[in-house]
Amino acid sequence: MKKIFYIILFSLTVLVSCTKTEPLRTSGIDTIDNSTYQTTTYFVYGFSFSRAMLVSTIESHGYDIVLYVNNDSPPGRLTFQANNLKPSFAKAGDYADAEAAKTAFNNLKTIPALQWQDMADPIAPNQLWIYRTGSENYVKIRIVSTINEIRSTLPYGECTFQWVIQPDGSTTFPGK
Secondary structure, eight states: OHHHHHHHHHHHHHHHHOOOOOOOOSEEEEEEEOOOEESSSEEOEEEETTTTEEEETTSTTTOSEEEEEEOSSTTOEEEEEESSSSOOEEEEEEOSSHHHHHHHHHHOOBOOOOOOBSEEOSOOTTEEEEEEOTTSOEEEEEEEEEEEEEETTEEEEEEEEEEEEETTSOSBOOOO
16 A cells, blocks of 8 residues: 555656646737736836747836837827837838738748838738847738727727747748
């Protein structure tokens, strides 16, 4: 009986101590919005490509981009803004429909010479953007859908986007 107890205890210890670490995503489809939250200070969630997740803007260097609704000209424009203090966005194209944008996104294997700008402005469905991170990695982004409206008397913006990061810093994206 004592032997069975030790076997079961050993088995449980082995099962509990085995953890599977998932590899970090280098692509995906994610959604970001401009909802404001409050703890001791106000914050929004930005997106981190290197961590493949939404990250609070309280973490000063934790996120890459945030979504902003620019209301200077009604009905407002959605923009991506970077967290690295340098021109980081370049538009790679506007497409007539989702299929054309998806095809162009999949066929974009190498980053051409581009004119970098401070913001992705404005963003709209069926666009392709290139983002250059603060550590000189490149991300291709396809805008899948956007929402730009007033909710509870405040401007609300939301963007669903497909992305692929080139984590080694080269200008060539890995194939599928």
